[in-house]
Amino acid sequence: MTTSPSTSSPTDSATDSPTPNAGMVIIGGGLTAATAAETLRKEGYAGAVTIVADEPETPYQRPPLSKGFLAGKEDADSLLPLPASWYPEHNVTLLKGTAATALDPQAHTVTLADGTTLAYDKVLLATGAAPRHIPFPGVDLKGVYTFRTKADSVAVKELFTAGNKNVVMIGSGWIGMEIAATATELGNHVALLGLEDVPLSTAIGSTLGAVFTNRQKEAGVRFELPATAEKIQGSDGAVTSVLTNTGVTLPADIVIVAVGVVPNTGLAKDAGLTINNGIEVTASLQTSAADVFAAGDVANSLHPVTGAYARSEHWANAIASGKVAAKSMLGQNAVLDDIPYFYTDQFDLGMEYSGFGALTKDAELVIRGSLEKREFVAFWLLEGRVVAGMNVNVWDVQDAIKDLIISARTVNKVQLADEHTAIEDI
Ligand SMILES: Cc1cc2nc3c(=O)[nH]c(=O)nc-3n(C[C@H](O)[C@H](O)[C@H](O)COP(=O)(O)OP(=O)(O)OC[C@H]3O[C@@H](n4cnc5c(N)ncnc54)[C@H](O)[C@@H]3O)c2cc1C
Known part of the structure; x- marks a missing residue:
């Protein structure tokens, strides 16, 4: 700016x-x-x-x-x-x-x-x-929510806190994955439907999407992929299950539709x-x-x-x-030129991302650190230049990543992947 x-x-x-x-x-x-x-x-x-x-x-x-x-x-x-x-x-x-x-x-x-x-x-x-509304049959049943406002969060929190509820998340984006993690941590049973083979792969690719998905699976989240809801089913006006378009019936006390905005x-x-x-x-x-x-x-x-x-x-x-x-x-000469940034927290995974997502589609992925240990920095390289970077359970590197992106300098891939070379020195 x-x-x-x-x-x-x-x-x-x-x-x-x-x-x-x-x-x-x-x-x-x-x-x-x-x-x-x-x-x-x-x-x-x-x-x-x-x-x-x-x-x-x-x-x-x-x-x-x-x-x-x-x-x-x-x-x-x-x-x-x-x-x-x-x-x-x-x-x-x-x-x-x-x-x-x-x-x-x-x-x-x-x-x-x-x-x-x-x-x-x-x-x-x-x-x-x-929230984007998709007119799934049964979407108006009691217990079906979209999730955007404080009021939504307060209502869902009350149900999640009681625990032991069957929760079906429709949508495997960042918000769907975060809510799945929080619901699971509060002792609920979560099934998640998504249109991607690997959740988050549209945003960060399937290799990195799998890091988050595998952590969720370890914690007990059930994934139905790729699948969406054919019908939300209920009894006496309240939701009881979700029938997927792949023919699976998932029991549901709570359904959250998080399919984008x-x-x-x-x-x-x-x-x-x-x-x-x-x-x-x-x-x-x-x-x-x-x-x-x-x-x-x-x-x-x-x-x-x-x-x-x-x-x-x-x-x-x-x-x-x-x-x-x-x-x-106020008439000042201000320009929005920040490098886009966002973050997520899911279970014990903390992540920050900076960069131009649209430029990562044809970019090469370079990893520094360990995907298995879930402690790494991922860089997207386009024509030898870093266009985006994401740190997972590694901290205090965002400024250096942003500097690399802003400088648009060509970088050495071996150095980029080497944990012993400070990002600032690449
Ligand atoms: C559950 C959730 C989790 C998120 N987590 C993250 C995260 O981890 N990291 C991240 O980077 N981003 C996250 N986001 C996204 C982030 O919250 C949004 O980018 C941010 O809220 C955008 O702010 P805004 O003020 O532009 O819009 P909003 O927050 O949508 O606020 C706009 C307000 O304007 C009101 N409004 C609309 N029309 C009118 C009107 N005609 N008259 C009066 N008022 C009106 C709306 O009701 C709303 O209150 C999350 C979003 C949600 C919903």
Whole structure:
């Protein structure tokens, strides 16, 4: 992320809008929204800031929902990037439980669900993403959940904590695998359906996907692969089993459908903004409409390093893009050029990944360390350059991996694989 000092003050640009000094409006109540609000104040913006959040919650972050919070190891306060008191203390109006229903970029107004309108100088769309819904027969039975919100996690946590439940996970992505791990650790019996032969192989390839899958199998998770649900079956309105498309019946007290997310673009689309796998934005996170910005899971931004659009559905991007969006709203020359980063925790496997996933498809995999011991760093090499790197149960190497990617220098494969050569020295 690069920034340079503003040459025009926020109040200068505010005079262009129909309601002078109407202030900044942020739509969405997630990590991106909280980070943007905090950055506006840190950068010295003194005008009105309003967050419109449809969930009845103080803005929170989601990663613990499938990990420590679901396991009962972290409390609700640990979800908050900013304490509830921060908002009034910084004169930020937080409209909880309030959906924005329309955006008018010409009039510079946002309409709320109760019909009132808010004028803005600049608006940020941080509306995130929502679980993809697949209309499996039986999906409305009691005991079937999608998993995105704190409310979802609280409801499922209560059931998991009792233990000894039959849980069927539909979806073998990161969130499906994390929930499977947490449910198992809490003493439940988990079966997991996925469309890939090896879970996570679309993201990290089958060799590395197998590391996570094998750990899950050791802990007792049953995999049905490749398979999806033909039908969710029930009795008296509550789920009892899942019939797979391969003809297997899996007993189920709880079914969780975690088959990916779709960006919440409705508001932007209705306002006539350019939509392209999310809301299309420049590297400065400006949409196709003047004074309208988008960031976080909903935004598909032009990455200055790859020259391609990329939409990231990860925690680090919510923070980085929330900061860049706020600075851009203030007229600063900010650009989202971070190397994408994410992490996962499953049982005793801790992982961090940095890099450009789209460039790894034709890349060569180089491993330093031991896949068997589950302590290694994986590098993806394209034309002799590192385009992504992932550390599993090896720590404090992310900065060095990112430096390798940013430098785009050609590297020696033998050194890359050699644990005795510091990554910084390659
Ligand atoms: C269970 C779970 C575990 C995760 N674990 C990890 C992890 O380990 N590592 C990682 O890197 N990432 C993880 N993620 C992804 C990460 O949480 C997201 O990338 C991040 O939440 C994106 O933040 P956001 O603010 O852009 O969107 P969101 O968190 O989706 O927030 C958007 C908010 O805007 C609200 N909204 C939408 N439309 C409107 C409207 N019209 N009016 C008002 N409000 C609206 C939504 O209801 C929502 O509250 C996980 C996600 C989930 C669900």
